[in-house]
Structure formats: C-alpha cells, structure tokens
Amino acid sequence: MIDLYTAATPNGHKISIALEELALPYEVHALSFEKKEQKSPEFLRINPNGRIPAIVDRDNGDFAVFESGAILIYLAEKTGRLMPADAKGRSLAIQWLMFQMGGVGPMQGQANVFFRYFPERLPSVIDRYQHETRRLYEVLDGRLGEAEYLAGDYGIADIAAYPWVSRHDWSGVSVDGLENLQRWLKAVGERPAVQRGLQIPPREESARQLSAAQSMLIR
Template sequence: MIEFYSAATPNGQKVAIALEEMGLAYNLHAMDLMANEQKQPDFLAINPNGRIPAIVDKDNDDFAVFESGAILLYLAEKTGQFLPQDPKARSQAVQWLMFQMGGVGPMMGQANVFYRYFPEKIPAAIERYQKESRRLLEVVDHQLQKHAYLAGDSYTVADMATWPWARIHEWSGVDVSGLDALKAWLEKLAERPACQTALVTPAPGEATDEERAKQVRSMVTR
C-alpha cells in the first residue's frame, strides 16, 4: 500500500495519474494547504520541503519519497511500467521528465502566481513567465509533431508529468494557438480513465476558480 499525500494541484495530479495507471493500491491523504498542514512536523518528516506531493511505501520499509518527478521514477521502477528498459529510450523519457520538472512546471507555476495570485500586477513578470511558458509549450508541440508521446512512441511518466500542467494553459494566461499537436495530445490523454480520476483525486472542492485564487493569494504572500 502507498500512502499518498496530495492536493488538487497539477503536481499532485501527476502522481495520482501514475498510481492509477500502474494499478497501485493507495491511501489518499488530502492535505489542506491553506491550513498549512504541509508545514507540520509530522509531514516535514516525510517531505522536508513541506510541499505536496509525497508518498510513503508501506511495502518497502515505509520508504518516503518527495518531489513529483522522483516519485514518478520511483513508482515506474517499482512496477516496471511507463519507463522504457532500453537505456537510450529510458534516457529520452527521463530527459522529458526533467524538462517538465525544471521548465514547464516552474514557469507555468510562476505565470500563475504573477497573473492570478500576486496582489500587485507586475506586467514585466507576467510577460516573462507567460512568454517562457509559451516557448516551452512550443518545444513540446514540436516534439509531438514527430512523435505520439513526449519520449517517442510510448506513453511514459514524462507525459504524466506534463499533462496536468499543459492542460491549464488558459488559467496561466498562456496562448496555445497554432500548437495543434499539443492540443491533440492534451485531448488524447484527457480520454484516459487514469487522467480523469487524477483530476478528482482529491476532489477540487466546491469553490469557484476566483474563490480558490483568493485563498491561494494569501498563501503566496505569507
């Protein structure tokens, strides 16, 4: 059994997709980020960075893993799924996973902060993060013009990591016009039951986008 600490955010959804796709049994702990549950000592013992997602593998001496990319690799290696065995193909999947972890996630995350949440509107910061996010999604689109999935012909943890972020481009204020291969891939993955389940694991709650933005606004400035 995997203890899975998460919230209704793209970084949490990546891991929910992987758990669902891999058919792993898990016990969901829906963390209340607004109440700062992620900064309490019992959770910091699992993830010293005080952020979701994190997992504890009860079947592996209660081994704890934090950082969504590291969790995806751990689960792929545990199950032998969604990460090719061939060294070159495996490296390609890891490259696209790192590209998400170091690029798409942080840039779109900052686009959200400055476009949606930050109390002052700083046009230069908004433009910087939206432009960089658009550039990164163009790189994704270019790859998907040539391949069915990010790392080539097969669906891997790199797709699982990138989809929850890329799908919220509108919320980030990132224009994806002309990125047709990206759009087709977004739709293709949206049909997967695991991706659908991940979007409600945990359920996002009843709050409207604006109400949620208001709550997050207080979090990004505390």
C-alpha cells in the first residue's frame, strides 16, 4: 500500500496518474494549503521541504519519497513499468522527465503566478514567462514529431509533462500550430488512468486547492 500525500495541482496529479496507470493500491491524504498542513511537523518528517506530493511505501519499510520526479522514478523501478530497462532508454526517459522538472514546471508555474495571481500587473514579466513556456512547448513539439511519446513509449516523462501542458490555457499560453503536441495531448488525455488520476483529490476540492497553492507562491 502507498500513502499518497497530495493536493489538486499538476505536481500532485503526476503521482495519482502514475499510481492509476500502475494499478497500485494507494490511500489518498489530501493536504490543505489553507490550513498549512504541508508545514505540519508530521508531514515535514515525510518531506522536510514541506511540499506536495510525497509518498510513503508501507510495503517497503514505510519508505518515504518526496519530489514528484523522484517519486515517478521510484514507482517505475518498483514495478518495472513506465520506464525502459535498458540504459539508453532509461536515460532518455529521465532526460525528458528532467526537462519537465527543470523547465516546463518552473516556467509555467511562474506564468501562472504573474498571469493569474500576482497583485500587480507586470506585462514584461508575464510575457517573459509565457514566451519561455511556449518555447519549451515548441521543444516538446519537435520531439513529438520524432516519436509518439517523449521517450518513445508512453511512460513517466509523459505523465510528468501532461498535467502541466494540459493547463496551457490557464497560463495564457497557446498551443496553436503545435500539431504534434496537440496530438500528444489528445492521446494522453484519453487514457482512462489519466482521467482517473486527474480527479485525485476529488474534483470539488480542485479549484480551492489550486487557488490556495498559487496564492502561496506570492507570499
């Protein structure tokens, strides 16, 4: 059994999607940002950085894993799925995972903050993050013109990128003209496990949690 500590954000949805894809039994612990539950002493023992998501693998000595990319790698290695076993294939998957972790997520996250939540309207800052996010989308589009999925076969790199890229409208970033990316968005979005994972935590919590999460970024 996996304990999943999460909230309705793109990073949280990465892990619920992966758990659904892998059909691993898990228990959801939805943390309230408004109550600052991610800063509680109990949660800080699991993730000293005080961020979601995090997991505890009860079947592996209550082993805790934090950082969404590290969790995806752990789950893939635990099950032998969603990541190639050969060295080159594994490296390719991790490269595209890191591309999301170091590029798409941070840049689009800042686009969200300044486009939606920042108390001052700063056009030059908004443009900077939206344009950089679009540039990263173009890199994804180029890759997806070479392969069906980011690492060839569907896997953790796609699971990491999809919850972010699928919210491009919320960030004010267009995917017009990126036909390969649009094809990929449709293909990934139609997967039943992805659809289920996006409902964790339940939909009624999503808007409130996302607003609270983004608001925390500007404090």
